[in-house]
Amino acid sequence: MKILVPIAKVPDTTSKIAFAENNTKFVTDGVTFIMNPTDEWYALVRACELKEQQGGEVVVIHVGGADSEQIIRKALAIGADKAVRVDADPTDAYFVAAQIANHAKTENYDLIIAGKETIDYNSFQVGGMVAEFLDLPCVALVQKLDVANGVATLKREIEGGTETVEVKLPMVVCAQKELAEARIPNMKGIMGARTKPLAVVAATADDKLTTIASYALPDKAKQVKLVDKDNVEELVRLLHEEAKAF
Amino acid sequence: MSVLTFVEINEGKIKKASLEAAYYGSKTAEANGLASVAVVLGEAGAEELASLGQVGVSKVLHASDARFNHFDSKAYTKAVAEAVNAAAATYVVLSFNNNGKLLAPRLSVRLKAGYVPGAVELPANGLFKKNVFSGKASAQYQINTEKKIVAVNPNSLSPVKGAGTAIVEAFAPAVSDADFSTVVKGQDKITGTIPLTEADLVVSAGRGLKGPENWGMIEELAGLLGAATACSRAVADVDWRPHHEHVGQTGLTIRPNLYIAVGISGAIQHLAGVNSSKVIVVINTDPEAPFFKAADYGIVGDAFEVMPKFNAAVRKLKAAN
Ligand SMILES: Cc1cc2nc3c(=O)[nH]c(=O)nc-3n(C[C@H](O)[C@H](O)[C@H](O)COP(=O)(O)OP(=O)(O)OC[C@H]3O[C@@H](n4cnc5c(N)ncnc54)[C@H](O)[C@@H]3O)c2cc1C
Ligand SMILES: Nc1ncnc2c1ncn2[C@@H]1O[C@H](COP(=O)(O)O)[C@@H](O)[C@H]1O
Numbered sequence: 207m208k209i210l211v212p213i214a215k216v217p218d219t220t221s222k223i224a225f226a227e228n229n230t231k232f233v234t235d236g237v238t239f240i241m242n243p244t245d246e247w248y249a250l251v252r253a254c255e256l257k258e259q260q261g262g263e264v265v266v267i268h269v270g271g272a273d274s275e276q277i278i279r280k281a282l283a284i285g286a287d288k289a290v291r292v293d294a295d296p297t298d299a300y301f302v303a304a305q306i307a308n309h310a311k312t313e314n315y316d317l318i319i320a321g322k323e324t325i326d327y328n329s330f331q332v333g334g335m336v337a338e339f340l341d342l343p344c345v346a347l348v349q350k351l352d353v354a355n356g357v358a359t360l361k362r363e364i365e366g367g368t369e370t371v372e373v374k375l376p377m378v379v380c381a382q383k384e385l386a387e388a389r390i391p392n393m394k395g396i397m398g399a400r401t402k403p404l405a406v407v408a409a410t411a412d413d414k415l416t417t418i419a420s421y422a423l424p425d426k427a428k429q430v431k432l433v434d435k436d437n438v439e440e441l442v443r444l445l446h447e448e449a450k451a452f
Numbered sequence: 453m454s455v456l457t458f459v460e461i462n463e464g465k466i467k468k469a470s471l472e473a474a475y476y477g478s479k480t481a482e483a484n485g486l487a488s489v490a491v492v493l494g495e496a497g498a499e500e501l502a503s504l505g506q507v508g509v510s511k512v513l514h515a516s517d518a519r520f521n522h523f524d525s526k527a528y529t530k531a532v533a534e535a536v537n538a539a540a541a542t543y544v545v546l547s548f549n550n551n552g553k554l555l556a557p558r559l560s561v562r563l564k565a566g567y568v569p570g571a572v573e574l575p576a577n578g579l580f581k582k583n584v585f586s587g588k589a590s591a592q593y594q595i596n597t598e599k600k601i602v603a604v605n606p607n608s609l610s611p612v613k614g615a616g617t618a619i620v621e622a623f624a625p626a627v628s629d630a631d632f633s634t635v636v637k638g639q640d641k642i643t644g645t646i647p648l649t650e651a652d653l654v655v656s657a658g659r660g661l662k663g664p665e666n667w668g669m670i671e672e673l674a675g676l677l678g679a680a681t682a683c684s685r686a687v688a689d690v691d692w693r694p695h696h697e698h699v700g701q702t703g704l705t706i707r708p709n710l711y712i713a714v715g716i717s718g719a720i721q722h723l724a725g726v727n728s729s730k731v732i733v734v735i736n737t738d739p740e741a742p743f744f745k746a747a748d749y750g751i752v753g754d755a756f757e758v759m760p761k762f763n764a765a766v767r768k769l770k771a772a773n
Contacts (some may be wrong), residue, residue, distance in 0.1 A: 207682045209625065219586065219701060219719060220718055220722055221694045222584045223588045223589050227752070232477050243701075244456065244702075246517065250723065253768050256592035267683065269466065280611060284672065292744045299557070299567075300560060300561065300566070302565075303557075303561070313490065318597075321730055322553075325585075325586050325701060325724075326584065326585055326586075327584050327591075328546075328569075328570065328583065328584060328585075328705075329562070329569045330553045330554075330557070330569055330570075331556075331557040331569060331571075331768075332557070333554075333557070334525065334553075334554045334555075334556070334557030334558045335558070335560060335561045336559045336563055337525070337526075337558060338529060338557070338558040338559075338560075338561035339561055340524075341635030342524050343524075343526050343634060344526070344558070345525070345554075345634060346525070346550070346553060346554040347550055347553075351692070356761065359637070362550075363550060363696075364551075364639065364641075365462070365467070365549065365550055365647045365649060365650060366641050366642055366645070366647035366650075367639060367640050367641035367642050367696075367711050368639070368640045369636060369638070369639045369640075370636070370637040370638050370639075370640075371635060371636050371637060372634070372635045372637055373633055373634050373635070374633070374682070377633070380554065383695070383702050384695060413562065413564075413596075414537055415564070415565070415566035415567065415595065415596055415597050416566045416567070416568065416593050416594065416595050416596060417589075417593070417594045417596060418591045418592065418593055418594075419579055419593070419594045420591070421584070421590070421591050421592075422589060422591075423588075423589050424588075424589070424590070424716060428732075428745070428746060428748060430734070430744050430745070430747040430748065430749065430750045431749050431750070432744075432749075432751070432752065433750070433751050435743065435749075435751065435753030435754075435758055436573075436753065436763050437760055438751065438765055439761070439765040439768075441733070441749060441751060441762070441765075442765035442766055442769055443769075444749060444764065445537075445710070445731070445733065446769055449651070449710070449731045449748065451709055451710035451730075451731045452637070452653060452677055
């Protein structure tokens with residue numbers, strides 16, 4: 207089975223978020239970048255597990271600059287066999303998806319497993335877009351994925367529960383928590399990752415459909431109204447009358 | 453020309469999140485001098501569909517075709533794209549809910565229309581606001597194409613209902629059996645509780661409760677308020693609570709009117725899932741708990757003393773009203 211896993215690079219959750227140039231640029235100084243957790247913990251690990259069970263190959267693809275090598279090497283250390291980096295600034299989801307689809311269209315992947323969303327722009331776009339570019343079936347918010355005889359059985363989240371569906375491969379999956387258990391790369395993996403192939407390719411020109419005009423930080427920290435623990439009734443009154451919360 | 457809203461039906465009723473999207477669609481239509489049209493796929497009652505008029509929809513395109521009773525992203529994309537053409541829509545609006553999150557990006561590619569996922573308010577000056585960096589900031593998005601797609605974050609706006617009735621028109625998109633690529637094998641719904649993502653009120657608790665046997669007071673409050681229950685990841689990880697209740701960066705993102713956090717420290721990864729809630733109440737023994745910085749109301753105190761009093765006060769209030 208041949209599996210493609212698109213991986214994104216995001217600021218670590220504990221990063222300080224600040225903007226410059228009149229709130230039009232995200233300040234990256236001092237920010238640590240990591241592989242998007244959903245991609246690393248769930249999409250990539252499940253892809254590696256399927257390969258280990260059934261044979262085949264796991265390829266990771268990333269759209270980003272040379273400073274992304276570290277996260278790509280980490281993906282190889284976790285178990286991917288080879289990597290492709292499309293050398294371009296990933297500023298628009300449509301653009302990113304077009305690059306991934308362009309690579310995938312000649313490679314005959316059985317499965318493309320993306321993360322559901324990145325933790326920076328939280329946009330939940332790339333997986334579905336890749337599927338549409340390639341005219342493939344796609345299931346999102348996937349918590350369970352098994353493959354047998356060319357058919358995937360998936361459990362996806364629906365409002366208030368889950369749904370189990372079957373889809374004939376090839377297809378695109380947007381992964382979420384529970385799909386796998388995160389792996390920590392071992393020494394052998396880390397050493398091996400150094401010599402695994404990493405191809406760098408140029409972007410194919412494509413349109414960017416959206417732009418971010420400006421950013422804003424939330425209004426200054428909220429001022430909490432504290433109520434004494436011996437006066438719980440007062441809190442309930444405030445919630446009812448002042449906050450009109452119920 | 454029109455604004456087209458994709459509306460979903462669940463068990464015969466319009467999904468709450470879809471009603472919000474339809475209201476968003478109608479408001480956008482009004483601001484741009486366009487008609488507000490909705491598209492519904494799958495079998496549904498005519499009366500329920502006509503009630504979309506209450507949130508300003510003038511016409512509903514209804515594909516009453518049993519094949520659409522289950523969501524299939526590929527077939528739905530084709531059908532909605534056809535409705536966009538039929539309604540000459542320049543805006544497509546849907547909910548940023550489980551199905552909308554996959555349908556919208558597919559439509560964006562199919563229609564080559566710029567898409568903003570998770571808008572939190574109506575567009576202003578042609579810009580769409582959404583939260584970024586897990587709720588730590590917001591961004592104003594500009595869509596560079598003529599056709600525009602917006603998915604509205606659930607619970608971002610409260611539809612104001614009027615008296616209108618929508619005209620329901622049959623719609624037969626050219627979707628072949630081959631376009632239906634997913635076969636539904638079964639569903640597992642947690643019954644009797646309010647889905648967390650749709651809840652207006654949420655009562656949540658964390659490791660401060662010491663053990664799963666102490667959740668009775670949390671469930672009691674949820675019952676009194678008609679609220680959903682949620683929890684921190686720490687307690688889902690040790691199986692005190694089911695995983696589908698866990699909110700935060702790796703769990704659900706919710707935006708209720710009221711979020712009551714009992715015995716939760718307020719780690720940044722937890723806040724990422726709840727910090728857009730309108731009113732946050734924190735009950736914690738530690739006055740230094742980070743959650744107090746994100747809270748609107750708080751009590752520094754022991755949950756085991758505070759919650760019984762809280763529940764009694766709510767019961768008294770409910771009895772008086
Ligand atoms: C990459 C990553 C992703 C994560 N994603 C998530 C996520 O999605 N959601 C999430 O929740 N967490 C997430 N976490 C974990 C998060 O960092 C915290 O560890 C977790 O939220 C802590 O849960 P808690 O507040 O229940 O427990 P604790 O941190 O142990 O806090 C318990 C709190 O209860 C208070 N307390 C104790 N006794 C009482 C009492 N009797 N009455 C009242 N209060 C009391 C304490 O003062 C304390 O503040 C993530 C972590 C990482 C590293
Ligand atoms: N720059 C990128 N390169 C490769 N894959 C990406 C990139 N950005 C996003 N993805 C993939 O698309 C998923 C959804 O991202 P997004 O649509 O940006 O929220 C991520 O979890 C990744 O699997």
